[in-house]
Amino acid sequence: MSNDIRPFTINIPQAELDDLDQRLAITRWPDRETPDDWSQGIPLSYTQEICQYWRTTYDWRRCENMLNEYPQFLTEIDGVDIHFLHVRSSEPNALALIITHGWPGSVLEFMKVIGPLIDPVSHGGKAEDAFHVVAPSLPGFGFSGKPTTPGWGVEKIGDAWAQLMARLGYDSYVAQGGDWGAMITRMIGAHDEGHCRAIHLNMVTARPPLAGLANPTPREQDALDGLKHYQDWDSGYSKQQGTRPQTLGYALVDSPVGQAAWIIEKFWSWMDCDGHPENVLSKDELLDNVMLYWLPATGASSGRIYWQSFGKASNPKVNVPTGGSVFPKDIFRPTREWAEEVFANIVYWNEPDSGGHFAAMEKPGVLVTDIRKTFATIR
Secondary structure: OOOOEEEOOOOOOHHHHHHHHHHHHOOOOOOOOOOOOOOOOOOHHHHHHHHHHHHHOOOHHHHHHHHHOOOEEEEEEOOEEEEEEEEOOOOOOOEEEEEEOOOOOOHHHHOOOHHHHHOHHHHOOOHHHOEEEEEEOOOOOOOOOOOOOOOOOHHHHHHHHHHHHHHOOOOOEEEEEOOHHHHHHHHHHHHOOOOEEEEEEOOOOOOOOOOOOOOOOHHHHHHHHHHHHHHHHHOHHHHHHHHOHHHHHHHHHHOHHHHHHHHHHHHHHHOOOOOOHHHOOOHHHHHHHHHHHHOOOOOOOOOHHHHHHOOOOOOOOEOOOEEEEOOOOOOOOOOHHHHHOOEOOEEEEEOOOOOOOOHHHHOHHHHHHHHHHHHHOOO
């Protein structure tokens, strides 16, 4: 295994973009859904609209150039190349921060927060709020390598991120994440206490008491209702990816429309978007993220984190200082009291009045403020 850190630049061959164009042109469409809403999935009319835009107007080179403005690297950890952004602050006392995405996200989630994190003075903060930002792509996602053997669940990825930070020369650091990134960040906080000084999560994973709630408060009932809705109506994707990601992968890697629909429906469902994803994100932003699945053909490999982690990860208690941001339209909305059963040292807690699952894209200002306030407690 090599410990080398190699510079990386994205440069997708034109032939791959031409192939995408041809596939979009010959799409075999299903019939229209029967209700006049999204209850059966992403509607045919909107899927055709965004895919027509994808083929005729969308510009991948714009996204490619945007990503290439950031320093990007590859390094091999346990036989898998890890792609990551490493954006250092000019502030001499900046704190090292590793920030982790989930599914169906990517490092593109962080485009609106990297600037304020590395250069707070230019974004309404103080010099002492500065961070050096490390943003890796999960194994099997984006431009990271695809594991060829089992084992890459959230615990192993957490250990890999600790290795990455040590390899970059950071003796101490803090960690942040949402979705799978929140689970991985939790593992870092539990397993690398000697180096990880604190964590912040924007999807706090904590369940109600095992004994149940005899008389739940309105806030607790809201959390319980959210869990029930997810289990009843919104978790089918996770069951499929948690049991048969390979079977699903054939369709996602072969059909760009299939890959786009699989992802964009979740942006609609999990954002605070008042019924339509473009109330929050543009077509370009939605498709940029889809392209980080389509171009590297990660439809199967990205789904395997569910197969690898569901029911197999440990449930460690976290003792390092912890901050939590619980957005009202997120998948899980635990109370602070529930979280305190898992996170023993909560130093910051915020429940914003709007926002959903993709906090760094939906509410970047709120998330940056919460990150600053959490880690100010240990500077």
